[in-house]
Amino acid sequence: MASDSEISPAVARKAPGKEQQAAGVGILLQIMMLVLSFVLGHVLRRKKVYIIPEASASLLIGLIVGILANISDTETSIRAWFNFHEEFFFLFLLPPIIFQSGFSLAPKPFFSNFGAIVTFAIFGTFIASIVTGILVYLGGLLFLMYRLPFVECLMFGALISATDPVTVLSIFQELGTDVNLYALVFGESVLNDAMAISLYRTMSLVKAHPSGQNLLMVVVRFLETFVGSMSAGFGVGFISALLFKYAGLDIDNLQNLESCLFVLFPYFSYMLAEGLGLSGIVSILFTGIVMKHYTYSNLSQSSQRFVSAFFELISSLAETFVFIYMGFDIAMEQHSWSHVGFIFFSIIFIGIARAANVFSCAYLVNLVRPAHRKIPRKHQKALWYSGLRGAMAFALALQSIHDLPEGHGQTIFTATTAIVVLTVLLIGGSTGTMLEALDVVGGDSHNDSPLASIGTITNFDDNNGYIAPPYNEESSSGNKIKMKLKEFHKSAASFSALDKNYLTPFFTSQNGDEDDEAEPFTSTRSGFHGHNPYSS
Numbered sequence: 001m002a003s004d005s006e007i008s009p010a011v012a013r014k015a016p017g018k019e020q021q022a023a024g025v026g027i028l029l030q031i032m033m034l035v036l037s038f039v040l041g042h043v044l045r046r047k048k049v050y051i052i053p054e055a056s057a058s059l060l061i062g063l064i065v066g067i068l069a070n071i072s073d074t075e076t077s078i079r080a081w082f083n084f085h086e087e088f089f090f091l092f093l094l095p096p097i098i099f100q101s102g103f104s105l106a107p108k109p110f111f112s113n114f115g116a117i118v119t120f121a122i123f124g125t126f127i128a129s130i131v132t133g134i135l136v137y138l139g140g141l142l143f144l145m146y147r148l149p150f151v152e153c154l155m156f157g158a159l160i161s162a163t164d165p166v167t168v169l170s171i172f173q174e175l176g177t178d179v180n181l182y183a184l185v186f187g188e189s190v191l192n193d194a195m196a197i198s199l200y201r202t203m204s205l206v207k208a209h210p211s212g213q214n215l216l217m218v219v220v221r222f223l224e225t226f227v228g229s230m231s232a233g234f235g236v237g238f239i240s241a242l243l244f245k246y247a248g249l250d251i252d253n254l255q256n257l258e259s260c261l262f263v264l265f266p267y268f269s270y271m272l273a274e275g276l277g278l279s280g281i282v283s284i285l286f287t288g289i290v291m292k293h294y295t296y297s298n299l300s301q302s303s304q305r306f307v308s309a310f311f312e313l314i315s316s317l318a319e320t321f322v323f324i325y326m327g328f329d330i331a332m333e334q335h336s337w338s339h340v341g342f343i344f345f346s347i348i349f350i351g352i353a354r355a356a357n358v359f360s361c362a363y364l365v366n367l368v369r370p371a372h373r374k375i376p377r378k379h380q381k382a383l384w385y386s387g388l389r390g391a392m393a394f395a396l397a398l399q400s401i402h403d404l405p406e407g408h409g410q411t412i413f414t415a416t417t418a419i420v421v422l423t424v425l426l427i428g429g430s431t432g433t434m435l436e437a438l439d440v441v442g443g444d445s446h447n448d449s450p451l452a453s454i455g456t457i458t459n460f461d462d463n464n465g466y467i468a469p470p471y472n473e474e475s476s477s478g479n480k481i482k483m484k485l486k487e488f489h490k491s492a493a494s495f496s497a498l499d500k501n502y503l504t505p506f507f508t509s510q511n512g513d514e515d516d517e518a519e520p521f522t523s524t525r526s527g528f529h530g531h532n533p534y535s536s
Helices: 002-046 054-071 075-082 086-103 107-112 114-141 150-160 166-175 179-208 215-246 252-275 280-293 301-332 340-367 377-385 391-403 408-437 450-454 480-507
Strands: none
Touching: 002 054, 002 301, 054 166, 054 301, 054 408, 086 179, 086 252, 086 280, 086 301, 086 391, 107 114, 107 179, 114 150, 114 179, 114 340, 150 179, 150 340, 150 391, 150 408, 166 179, 166 408, 179 215, 179 280, 179 377, 179 391, 215 252, 215 280, 215 480, 252 280, 252 301, 301 391, 301 408, 340 377, 340 408, 377 408, 391 408
């Protein structure tokens, strides 16, 4: 007994040292993979190698390292320090990615196409999730794939409907495209995340409390999650704007404090919504939109440069790490690969649901638009092809492991991971060829510089594409639908006037004549930073 008491402290003292060493090796491995991803992505972009997008390169690096770890019998120790819980994912990786999505929205193209973007992102995502859920459920009934309960099929449909067209946006910026198509793809992907997570949470509540749930209660729960989270985000954003307007922080010796406070507000919005039982992701997204439009202009110029660079930096690091981890996870974790049929038919059903989303919503949008504003068929096909899956789908699938019993969550997680990997590698790699075949990228410029090629994106003020020129009143005569369109134009104009004449002067120290296009457009989702594609 005495011998045991003498040995145990020595072992106890030795264990922390080895544990610290293993942690250091794990962190070093992560840093090396991040460095390699950024360098390889830069080389691929400089060489204009579109068959291997940056997201695909990051994913492949993680996959290769995971395979090597398995071969070298170091799987257990590496997994212990490389793997992370979903709390780390939702609290530290996802918030900066989502905030940057809202923060980088260019207001003029976004709000000019706001009706179409909302139609695709809200109504279209709802259609896609329902169609996917129903097809997966029917596939189970017909013994084509692993059978899941109907509510779980709807949960899978909701989480897999979250799109992340990182590769498409990157090619748009490299080769140039119509600014309205860019606004549609990017705007839809931003609001689509909010819709997908709200649908998923609603279905999770229905799954957890199946008794006494009817259609009305489901709708109420969804509105509670979506509208409540959006309101929390707007509220925090407007409060931050007033604080920075009246606190007088934009003086030389307080710029560090100013920047620190600005960085804290997004996380305050996220934690507030989570504490209220709402969606922090939805909340932080709308906080980003409001803070860019109002709070940002109340900062000093040096603080503006700092916060723009800071959020671009951490979101880029976070998204690159997510793709590395997805590749690493394929090789390191135990997956339900026995359900290959579930993965195969899910990919087919997702393509069908995406088509139902894009073409039905485009039909509705074109129904109320004059001829010169209709979304061309080739742009619709580009929208359909841009429905890649990414970080949000992966995050929700990670959460489903704990939300669903009996291994169903593991099956959904395996299928989602495989779908993300396949869409990023296969569809992402062929995106450049497909977009060129559809003739939606490229322009008159033949300059070899990537920055010059971005200049081929259609100028926002031109009448090319389907941007709205002044409304033609004569085209609405005798047509009730176009009369409604005219009312919509008036309401949109009224909101713009309200924002310029009242909201902007109230929440900012400027007079509302701020040039929205003066700020650099930055988005980690586009894979390109520091240039505004909306400027000529």
